Amino acid sequence: MDRKKILLVDDSSTVLLMERMILSKSDYDVVTARDGLEGVEKARAEHPDLILMDVVMPRMDGFEAVRQLRKEDATREIPVIMVTTRGELSSVENGYASGCTEYVTKPINGLELLAKVRSCLGQ
């Protein structure tokens, strides 16, 4: 089976480390970006199978980053899981309106995150 590549986009080292540790139990290649802009660039360059995207980030927030990804042929189909502290309904709606595939709130629940990751990857 091909190793899946996952792009983690978050400005928090704590979250990136946490996500890495949760995903390390499965056989994924992981690349990271520290804000939305870098996330879009990494998505173009790395062609990940899945993106975990924070919302509140410097330079470009997660909602805008997903909108950018959905505009481009090369990145349009990449599933995106929003991972954010913003759990209120309006934020969830914004997330789905921007084009995200799934929505996960922080603090991260490892079980929930892995389930959604596998679902998005068709595993």
Added chain:
Amino acid sequence: MSGKPPIPPAGKPAASPDLDAVNSRLRNLVSSLRDEQARLEARSMTPVPSRPQPGQPAAPSATQNFAERRLATELEAAREEAREARAERDRLKARLDELEAEHRRISDEYVAILEQTTDVARRYVALERLHGGLDRDGTLTAIHEVVVNLVGSEEYGLYERRGDRLELVHSFGLDRARWSSFEVGKGAVGRAARTGAIYVAGREGPPAPEDADLSAVVPLRAGDRVPGVLAIFRLLGHKPVLDEQDQAVFDLLAVHAGIALHLRPAAGEGAKA
């Protein structure tokens, strides 16, 4: 019947051709009568059904009897097959129940292991971040990220002890004027500074009115001293309560955030021995 011609009576002349013809017909007649006798004798060996009375169903013939016997045999075989199929179905159902129970057990174990893994990861990340900061700002950033992303609150204050008071030195999402200081020994914040014990709202009964806005207070220890406390106010809306995993993070913060801040003092302060 033998093929011998009948013997003419003694002293009489031989029979004429007409007599031969009559004789031949008689022989044929005798032969056919003997055949009929043999057939009737054979038939008399099997019971002859009585003639049905008017209004009664006709008795089954031999062919019908044979068909019924064959059907009865087939029916018994089919019943035996059905019994075996039911037994097999029961065996398979019992095996399915066993497999489902095993599946549930493995799923429960998997979930428990994943939860433990997440818990261990959370502790490791908290430790890594608290001790990874190169300076005080790095440590404060680490505390911020741990509180927001691992505990689940965007309202907290970090207080340092100055004499009998705890003064707010760093905060996020708070009304700084309202929560600028506490008296040591008073309220949940002051008591945590005095006793070094972690406070979690609701764990030991309903909170006092002055502590109603607090979710937890973590004393930041340096050895056996408590030079500061971390007061966590409202939790994120989708995080209803603090659980055992949060308690584990608080335990780490109490020891390691205190040490990290102690070793990385604010500008103008020397590292405290």
